[in-house]
Amino acid sequence: MKSTKIIYLEKILRFFAKTILKKYNPTVVGITGSVGKSSTKEAVFNVLSLKFRTRKNEKNYNNEIGLPLTIIGSESGNSSIWKWIKVFFKGLFAIIFPIKYPEILVLEMGVDRPGDMEYLLSFINPTVGIITNISGSHLEFFKSIDHILKEKGKLVKNLSEGGLAILNSDDEKSFSFKDKLKNPAALFGFGDNAEIKASDINFNFNNFQPQGISFKLNFEGKIIPIRLPYVLAPHLIYSALAAIAVGNFFKINLVDIADALQEFSPPPGRMNLIKGIKESYVIDDTYNSSPTSTLAALDVMNDLKAIRKIAALGDMLELGESSDEKHREVLMHASKKGVTIFFIAGDRMKKAAGELEMLRKISGRVFYFDDPEYLGIELKKGLRKGDLVLVKGSQGIRMEKIVKELMEEPLRAKELLVRQTGEWENK
Secondary structure (H helix, E strand, O other), X not given: OOOHHHHHHHHHHHHHHHHHHHHHOOEEEEEEOOOOHHHHHHHHHHHHOOOOOEEEOOOXXXXXXXXXXXXXXXXXXXXOHHHHHHHHHHHHHHHXXXXXXXXEEEEEOOOOOOOHXXXXXXXXXXXXXXXXXXXXXXXXXXXXXXXXXXHHHHHXXXXXXXXXXXXXXXXXXXXXXXXOOOOOEEEEEOOOOOOXXXXXXXXXXXXXEEEEEEEEEEEOOEEEEEEEOOEOOHHHHHHHHHHHHHHHHOOOOHHHHHHHHOOOOOOOOOOEEEEEHHHOEEEEEOOOOOHXXXXXXXXXXXXXXXXXXXXXXXXXXXXXXXXXXXXXXXXXXXXXXXXXXXXXXXXXHHHHHHXXXXXXXXXXXXXXXXXHHHHHHHHHHHOOOOEEEEEEOOHHHOOHHHHHHHEOXXXXXXXXXXXXXXXXXXX
């Protein structure tokens, strides 16, 4: 239940956002879905920034408070009344005086509960709407996936006249909107239903140094090679395809779109490729962790060339009764996928690794640590040229501290890593 203060704050911010949007009338690209929203937002922003003044929401500003703040162009006041007063003055200034406002807003629109999308659409009028996919990631507050589909689908059902719905044709739920919309739809994916289609995925290397992935874009009878130097996970190609659809809607040349996507990198902590010390490379997947995402990260690592493959793995939290089994499963999978050195943090992962070592079901050397920061210091000492290190664990384990120790440019930590605010660093 929201407090009275929060309810009043939301109403004030909604007034500012609605008034600013009415005054400056920017084109809005709305993005929703169960996963992949943030990555898609980054890819779309990269493409549109080529030709337009573009703003995106930062951090986790995708809700009733964050989206108005993005529209105003301000950060949250958090617990400071003076900072909130500053936010309100900034909003008033934009309403009263003419400013150089963005031509396009790229807005990730989060939906956690019934009614969320309806509320956001009460003051935001998107022209382009993207649905990345629909799954059960928010079932806590919805009765079924179909209820999630209905709520998120309001985005593409309520686009302004002349707009475009962009749908993932490989996702059955997203694809189901194709013939239910007043606006035309563009379909992206890998399958036969896709109009904007990816094929022939390749991992790129230069003397064992990973250079991201590439694929062939099949669109309107043309085949265009697309390189994503900072992307390792093939599922992030979906974000690039959605961005291509957006760029095409705004009449940006396909060659220019391809060039812009070469600068696309996923948000911090989501399978980012970071240069490490001693000519090593780090796969930073420290945003969070689950058995599914960890297995997928290990599969990507398996496809990459490296002299040594090292896994720094932390606990996967909130798994309930299946926790022990899932941690063992992940470690055995890592062993099968060519990982020969394990750096382990967290009680659950340490327990699973110890059991597997005793049973000789895990090959390679295993090192155990209580503190991820100390783990990073020790791993740093033994790192060699040509090493590839995967760092992954739930956010409560703070595995990003390891990446900070290993990265070639630690002064860029605030730019490249997750949880670099003072609030997190003091935890």
